[in-house]
Amino acid sequence: MEELLEILEEMHPDVDFTTCDTLIDSNILDSFDIIALISEIKLEFGVTIPPDEIIPENFNSAKAMYELIERLSD
Amino acid sequence: MLFASYGFIAFISILFIVYYLIPKKHQWKLLLFASYVFYLFAGPKYILYIVFTTVSTYIISLRIDKLNQTQAQYLAKHKKDLSRADKREYRDMMKYRMRRWLVACLLLNFGILAVVKYSNFAIANLNAISRAFGGQGQLSFLNIALPMGISFYTFQTMGYIIDVFRGKYSPEKNIFKLALFVSFFPQLVQGPISRFDDLSKTLFKEHSFEHRSFSFGIQRIMWGYFKKLVIADRILVAVNTIIRDPEMYQGAFALVGMLFYAFQLYADFTGGIDITIGIAQVLGIEVQENFNRPYFSKSIAEYWRRWHITLGTWFKDYLFYPISVSKPMMRVFKFTRERFGGAIGRRIPVYISTITVWFVTGIWHGSSWNFIAWGLANCVVIIISQELEPFYAWFHSKFNVRNAFGFRLFQVVRTVLLMSSIRMFDCYRDVPTTFRMFGSMFTVFNYRELFGGVLLDLGLNMADYCILLIGLILLLGVSLAQRKGSVRSRLAQEPEPLRYAVYSFMFIMILIFGAYGVGYDSSQFIYNQF
C-alpha cells in the first residue's frame, strides 16, 4: 500500500490519496495517468493489469487499486 | 432512406403504431424486421455484409463461451489436485485458444471494413509512390460501394466480441437478438455506438405504451429535425459556397466558413443523434447519449469526452488501453524510464498509444489524408496541453482565476476556436489547401468586406440569416437550460395549454423554416417556349 501511495503522490502531489475515493469520477486521474500508473504497478509489483480491468470502480481510490493488485497477484 | 425524408417519417410512424399494437413478446422481432427493411432501402446487396458480421460474430462468440465453460468446469473439477501454477498454466492455455478465435473474428470483420473503406485510398497512395519513383504501372481503383453504416455496426459488434472474450458478459444465445443489436436501425447510420450490456437491457424487453416516454421521444425527434432542417441544412449552403471555392473565399471568409461549419456540424450531428435517441425512446429503448454540450468544454481533452462520446470511449476501451498496457509497450516503458527517468519516461509510451489512437480515429472518419491530418492535429494539441500542465499549475497558483466567469468563458471560446480550426481539414479538398486557407485568415486582411453585404452572396439571404440567428439563439438557450437538468421534464410540469402551444410552435417552425424540398424559385418560371 505504501509503495502505491508513493507512486500516486509522485504523479499528483496536490491530491490526498488516502481519503479520495472519486479519483476517476471527478477527473483527477485521466487516461494518461491510468496508463502511467499501470506501467508503474507492473514494474513495482510485477502485476499485469489487463485492459478489461480498467474500469472506474478499480481506480477510484488507492484502496480499490490495492485490492485489484492483491486480486491479480493471486 | 435519409432521416430527413418523407419516406423515413412514414416508416417510423407506421412502426410506432404497429409496435404498440402487436403482442409485446414480438416487439423486438418487429424491430429486427424494421431494421432490415431500413437496410434494404440502402441496397439489397449490402445485406450480405451485415449478415456476415452478425453470423461470424455469433459463431465465434459461442466458441469463446464454450471454452470459457470448459475452463470453469475443469477448474472446478480439479480444484484440489491442481497447484496454483498448474491452474495458471491451464488458464493461459485456454486464454490463448480463446484469443485465437477473437483474433479471427476481428481480422475477418475489420478486414472487410478495411477493404471496402480503405482499398481505394491505399491504391491511390501506392500509385502516387510509384509515380514518385518513376514507375509506369498504375493500379486501377476498385469499384466497391461502402455498405451503409458499416463503420458503426462493425465497431459496435467488435466491441461486443471483445467484451465476450474478456468475460464481461456471456454472449447472446439467440442469433436474431444479436442480429437486432447489430442492425438496430436508428443508430445504424451515425451511431451512437452502443455496448451490448447497456442496450440489451431495454432492447429486447417488452414495452407497454407509456405516455411520458412516447411524448419525450417525439419531442426529442422534433428537436432533432429542428436542428437538422432549420439550422444545419440552411447554413450548409453558405459553408459549401465557401469551401468549394477556396481561391475566391480567403481570409475573413475562411474564418466565416470555419465558424459556420462548426455550427452546421454540431446541429447536423447532434440533431441526427436526437432523432435516433428520440425514436428509441418512443419505442421504450434507452440508447446512450453521444453528446454532452461539447462546445462548453474548457479543453480539447474535455471536448473529446463530450463530443461523440461513444466513439471516444470505444477507442479508449478497445484500443488505447489495450495497446498502452500491452507487453511491447511495457518494455518500451521500462526502457524509457531507465533512460529518461520517471517523469518523461512515463509519458513516452502513453504518447505512442495516443498518436496511434488518433491516427486510427482520423482514418475512421474518412479514408483520406485530410482526416489523418485532422486526427493527428487533435493529438498534437492534446499532447501539447498535457506538456503544458506544469505551466498551467504555475499559472493558477499565481492567478486565482480558475473559477472566474471571464476566464472560463475564455477557455470555452478558445476550445471552440481550436476545434473549429482543426476541423478545417475535413472541409477543404486536400491538406495543403487547408493550410493555405488557415494561413489566409492571418495574412489576408479582408475583414472589412464582411460588412459590405457579401455575406448575402453566399447563397443565403437576409431572411435566412434571421432564421439562423433565431435558431442558434434557441440552441444556445436550450443548451444553457440543460445544465440545470432535462428541459423536457421541466416543460412537462408547465400547464398543458402552454405545452401544447410549444409543441405546435416547434412543429410549425420546422415545417415552414426547414430547408427541405425543392425550393420555390420564381426565376424557374420565366417564359421559355412553353
Next chain:
Amino acid sequence: MNKKRIGLKIATICFLFITLWFLQKLMVPKYVTAIVEGSLIEEYYHEETDHDVVFIGDCEVYENISPITLWEKYGITSFIRGGAQQLIWQSYYLLEETLKYEKPKVVVFNVLAMKYDEPQKEAYNRLNLDGMKLSMEKIKAIKASMMDDENLIEYIFPLLRYHSRWSELTSEDFKYLFKKDKISHNGYYMRVDVEPVKSIPKGRKLSSYQFGERSYYYLDRMVELCKDNDIDLVLMKAPSIYPYWYDEWDEQMREYANKHDLMYINFLDLIDEVGIDFNVDTYDAGLHLNLSGAEKLAVYFGDILRKTYGLEDRRGDEELKKVWDEKVEFYYSMKEQQLRELEEYGYLKSLGVEKRE
C-alpha cells in the same frame, strides 16, 4: 378533469390543422398578377354551365383561341383546359377529370405536346397540376409527371413544396388568400399587345423525328376515352411558328388521324385562310397569338367545328345567355383595360410583363 384534458387536446389538434391550412393557403403562389397561367386550370371549377367543346393542351390552346368569340359568333360554348407546357398525360387526365363534370360534344387536343415523352420541368408540372382539385385523376397525373426529385406528398400538401416562400410573400399573397380574381376567359389568356414576327425560324436537325412511345400511349388512351364517351376528338396544331413543327411530325399526326378516323388540322398550313398577319396578330414574335389573332382563329375554327360536328347555336337559351353575357362583358372590359395600359405605359404592367427594350 379528464374530459377537459381530452377537450384541450382536440382543440390543440384543430387549431394546428387550421393554422396549417391557413399557412398553406398563404404560401401557395397566387398567380394573379404574374405567371397568371398558374390560375387557368383552377378556373374551370367555377363554371356553372356545360360546354360543347373542351380544348386541352399547352400554351398553343390557351393563348390562341378565344371561346368568347366562339360564343359571340356561333353560339358555341367552350372551355380551354390548357396549361403552360402541358404534357400529354396531363392533358389526358385533365380530360378524364373533365368528363366527371360534363360530356362535351367535341374535344380538341393540340398536338405539339407529342414532342415530350418525359417530364420536363417541375415548375411546369406545378402550373398544370396544382390547380386541379384532389381526385384520383390528379394523383395519376402527378405520378405520370413527377421528376426524380419530386414527391407525391408535396402535391397533396403543397405547403411542403412552397413553405420556403415565407420570405418572399407579397401583399398579393394576403390579398388573394381566399378569393382570387378571375383572370381568364374560359381558359383563354388574353393579350392585346403586339410584337411582330421578325424572322421565320428553321428547325434544328433532330436525331430522331419519331414521337415517343409514351406520347402515343396517352394519345391512344385519349382516342379510346373519347370513343367510349361518344365524343369527337379533333387534333389541331396551332399556327404558332415557334417551337418549330417539323414536317416529319406533321406526317405522323396525319397518318395517325387517318388511321383512327380523326380530324387533324394543321393551322400552320392555313395561315392565309385564317387571315393571320404575323405583323399584328402575335404578341411575342410568333410564339403565341394575341387577342386579334386568337379571335381570327376562333372564327375560322369555330366554323369548321360547327359544320363538321353539327354544333347548335345556343344563343337562344336564356339562362345560358345570362351566364355568357357576363363573360362577354368581362372580356371587353379587360380588353379595354389592357389597351389603356398599353397606351399609358407602353406595356402590360398589370400582367407583370417586363417592359420590352
